Amino acid sequence: MKNDRRQRGVTTASALLGLLGVSVLAGAGVVYQYGAVTVYVEEKKPGGERVRLWVPGVLAPVALKLVPDEELRLPPEARRWMPALRAASEELERVEDFTLVDVQDGREHVRIEKRDGALVIDVVSEDETVHVSVPLRVVVSVARELESASPQG
Amino acid sequence: MKRIFPGLLILALAVALAPRLAAQTAPAAKADRWLHVKVEDAKKGETVRVNVPLRVAEAILPAINVDVIKNGRLRMEEIHTHGVDLRAVLEAVRTLDDGEFVTVESQQETIRVSKEGRFLLARIHERGDQGEQVAVKVPLALIDALLSGEKDELNIAAAIRALNELGDEVYIAVTSPDETVRVWVDSKKAME
Numbered sequence: 001m002k003n004d005r006r007q008r009g010v011t012t013a014s015a016l017l018g019l020l021g022v023s024v025l026a027g028a029g030v031v032y033q034y035g036a037v038t039v040y041v042e043e044k045k046p047g048g049e050r051v052r053l054w055v056p057g058v059l060a061p062v063a064l065k066l067v068p069d070e071e072l073r074l075p076p077e078a079r080r081w082m083p084a085l086r087a088a089s090e091e092l093e094r095v096e097d098f099t100l101v102d103v104q105d106g107r108e109h110v111r112i113e114k115r116d117g118a119l120v121i122d123v124v125s126e127d128e129t130v131h132v133s134v135p136l137r138v139v140v141s142v143a144r145e146l147e148s149a150s151p152q153g
Numbered sequence: 154m155k156r157i158f159p160g161l162l163i164l165a166l167a168v169a170l171a172p173r174l175a176a177q178t179a180p181a182a183k184a185d186r187w188l189h190v191k192v193e194d195a196k197k198g199e200t201v202r203v204n205v206p207l208r209v210a211e212a213i214l215p216a217i218n219v220d221v222i223k224n225g226r227l228r229m230e231e232i233h234t235h236g237v238d239l240r241a242v243l244e245a246v247r248t249l250d251d252g253e254f255v256t257v258e259s260q261q262e263t264i265r266v267s268k269e270g271r272f273l274l275a276r277i278h279e280r281g282d283q284g285e286q287v288a289v290k291v292p293l294a295l296i297d298a299l300l301s302g303e304k305d306e307l308n309i310a311a312a313i314r315a316l317n318e319l320g321d322e323v324y325i326a327v328t329s330p331d332e333t334v335r336v337w338v339d340s341k342k343a344m345e
Binding site: 095 | 199200202204218
């Protein structure tokens with residue numbers, strides 16, 4: 001009787017552990033799918049600041065869901081551009097990797113690329129290095145959320 | 154219970170990776186066409202390169218609904234053409250026979266506008282060492298597409314679609330000692 005109960009306990013614990021493992025794996029898969037928003041800023045001067053930010057992209061739409069609707073309301077002028085932003089991001093996701101904009105002068109090099117499902121902005125100048133990467137899937141989700149938030153006023 | 158774990162594991166992996174696998178195994182679509190813009194300013198040592206997949210432009214236009222552009226159409230009343238009926242001019246040009254129909258010669262420059270085969274051409278030749286040379290090539294199919302909407306609008310979405318169907322072509326070329334500008338369409342995602 002005691003052995004039976006212990007056996008059942010071990011089985012339940014194993015099942016819970018297994019489910020936890022599977023959930024973690026599925027969660028990791030979702031995070032991998034959405035990619036991560038990354039920001040890197042480095043000031044090129046003695047004692048200059050260096051900022052690194054890594055946020056799983058899946059958090060952006062989740063965070064927006066938590067923000068009250070009235071806080072998400074954009075001015076009408078900005079809101080009108082959300083469908084275009086969403087359409088552009090959706091279509092960019094389907095296009096192969098490419099350089100959208102490349103501006104180079106003697107002091108600065110700015111490059112905006114579509115790379116591995118993300119919009120990547122790189123700025124290298126005499127003063128600083130900036131790298132921003134935003135997964136297009138995140139842009140689509142955010143644009144969709146902002147678009148669906150009821151209009152201001 | 155142990156037998157369920159591999160199943161759950163496979164299920165979790167399938168859920169996580171399905172969209173990526175689907176994207177990878179999707180049939181190859183028609184090759185993309187690209188609109189390129191290159192501006193080189195020798196004086197400032199600056200180079201600007203822009204590459205836009207035409208299908209992205211095509212997808213964005215219907216989603217833009219602002220005063221000037223709605224559903225991929227540009228409303229004529231919103232653009233200032235200094236009293237010139239742009240649509241009437243384009244319609245007139247479309248029906249002209251081949252030949253040069255505008256020539257302006259002055260001390261500073263020569264401007265020529267002509268129709269040659271499938272194209273409307275405009276050339277500006279500025280005199281002097283610092284003079285600018287401008288060549289603009291507009292396919293008639295593009296004009297047809299622009300005029301395919303209602304009378305008070307230009308159909309920009311149709312024009313983009315037309316560009317997508319036309320061959321590789323340089324549409325705008327500006328050359329001066331200090332600056333060169335080129336706008337063209339081809340099937341290469343990167344510039345030479």
